[in-house]
Amino acid sequence: MVKFHFSRKQLCIPYALFLILFVIIPMLLILFYAFTETVDGMIRFSFANFVNFFTSTAKLSTLLMSFTVAIISTAICLLIAYPLAYILARSKFKRKNVLLMLFILPMWINFVLRITALRELLDLIGLLGTQNYLNTIIGMVYDFLPFMILPLYTTLEKLDNSYLEAAADLGGNKFTVFTKVTFPLSMPGVISGITMVFMPSMTNYVVSDTLSNFNITILGKLIDQYFTTYDNWHMGSMISIILLVIIFITMLVTGGFKDGKQEARGANLW
């Protein structure tokens, strides 16, 4: 009888297959399409898409639009989520998990349904069709706020109270304790919150389409158009690559890529 010996390594096979099929091969395909063009039915190597992107005002303004939408949405999310997470995490209220649940609950409702409902609401108060940009921001914030609250809450909740006591003991008032200890120590949460909100707000065009009546175009929308409407896979792939690089740079800047310890990350911005 043949005996099957399963080593631990073999357990990786399903995931490795998945990785190759759905991540590595598509990535290579995107790279391939991004740096090629089709001329007379022939595919050839080219930087044309790259040059095209950075010389087209329309595309650059879309990039700028995505950027501003993402930055403003992320900033608003942070401004709303931080005080909330702070109060929730530091309160002595025994059932704070229930409160937290209330803020997380919208995530359980279908995304399209939520956005459609928001559209109706904006219509009701007269913003729809008049304030496209504002509506898009409102939609992004509404949609991604829980992703900001959760990591912030988790970090602040785990924050050892003795650090805050030590800071007060050494002469810090409430404000300096916050700026010099609480906030720096919550940086890992801030960074993962930013990452969780910034990236999808650059690409989630369902929100911008629905709430701006297709008036606001963000990068995600552009990629979609090139693949489906214009049937130009080369340009679509190039924009995807550019988006990838932008996200990569954002992560480098926020320090999310550094695999040092929490404290090192926290110290980076200070």
Added chain:
Amino acid sequence: MAELRKDEKIIQLVNVTKAFDETVAVENVSFYVRKGEFITFLGPSGCGKTTTLRMIAGFDIPTSGKILLNGQDITNLPPNKRPVNTVFQRYALFPHLNIYDNIAFGLKLKKVPVTYMNDKGEKYVKMQKLTRREIDEKVKNALAVVDLEGFEKRAVSTLSGGQQQRVAIARAIVNEPEILLLDEPLGALDLKMRKEMQIELKEMHRKLGITFIYVTHDQEEALTMSDTIVVMKDGCIQQIGTPTAIYNEPANAFVADFIGDSNIFNGTIVGKLTVRFCNRNFKCVDDFEKNEKVDVVVRPEDIKMTDEDSGMLVGRVTSVVFKGVHYEITAMVGRSEVVIQSTQSRNVGDVIGLVIEPDDIHIMKKELTVNKYDGYITKKNTVVFGDGEFECDVTKLYPGSHLDEEGYLVTADGEKLDLTDMDVSVEVGLQDIELSDNADEGGARGHIVQLIYKGDHYQYIVRTEENEEDYVLDSPDLWNENDYVSVKIRPENIRLALKQEKQNG
């Protein structure tokens, strides 16, 4: 600066109570700390010592009472406004700052008055932050005090526990506080390190000359380091005194037991400077009221061993353990266990005489709430104690057990036990004893030696003839002194506990 007087009270707690929700952590505590003193709060966990420290630091605000610093009320002052710094139990070094920035944390926030001269030659004072140079200097000095020169740029996580401990101390002392609070600072260190740090802390205290308030549950640490020890239990102060006083003259049985090893006996004062315990009268040096119930504490090293004939007590050795410097010998004297420390050894089974000098007998007043006896179970499943024999419920010794028809106890697991001669400790409440003039009715007989009127009832002491055992009881009925009575206790009111498990298949 004014001359510091050694007897100046730097901090004073007045009737301080702290309650968290329903539980009272510190109850009506009052004491003061002299300037420059090394004072230790000592007690088991949950005794309120850390809460007291936290109230001095300002992390907790007392529910009632006052805290005075140099005579000024600081009860409600936030921690950052107090000239007090804390070394935390788990150090609480800021992980996002390096060693330099950790130590400089307080200095960077500090403002000091600086005197300037304006154009007209008038002097004026401005509060201003320390300069970079001043901070550098102070950090360097603090690091030198804790022997960590050159560690400025290191990250907290790269330091060992002992080094982090030192940084925590440096971070606190660099602010030149009037009082340094230390919350079990050595708790996380290994034994050898702890011993070294004890000496260093003591040395630091001597050099810096500031007041140290130290919290620990380690009695040896407290005895080694402190000028004054405050022993706490259940939120109340048990005793305040020098290490010597606390060790030699413990205020009560708790302190005696907590500080060092002790033999604690139930005793009764039977005459002028005479105390009775272990069925024998001893001369003592503490003057107490006759018939008072007392705890008698004898340190194991104060009991001397002699031969059987010349001992005041006679016991049989049940165990001998070598402890390095001395032997720890346990002997049974009657039904009480006595621990002796001696440089001489004995063999298990030896019959030895024990001598206790009057000076070594420490007597403490006992708040009597219950009668305690040593007893044993008889063949008939009754219990013998206090010169009497009483009906009792032996099945309570083993939860879920019952008696079979032959009188053996069957445990919940179905094991059959013969309880005959098993040693038990017996407790009987003061209200649970009744008196009768029918001598055969009760389990023990004796004369009423004392009665005290307590407002709505009388408290009696009945003493037996044979071994002079006492029964203390509260009763609304009136009896006369010297009445010969018998003592009745209902079986359900006799609380039994096993002294040691005896297996008898």
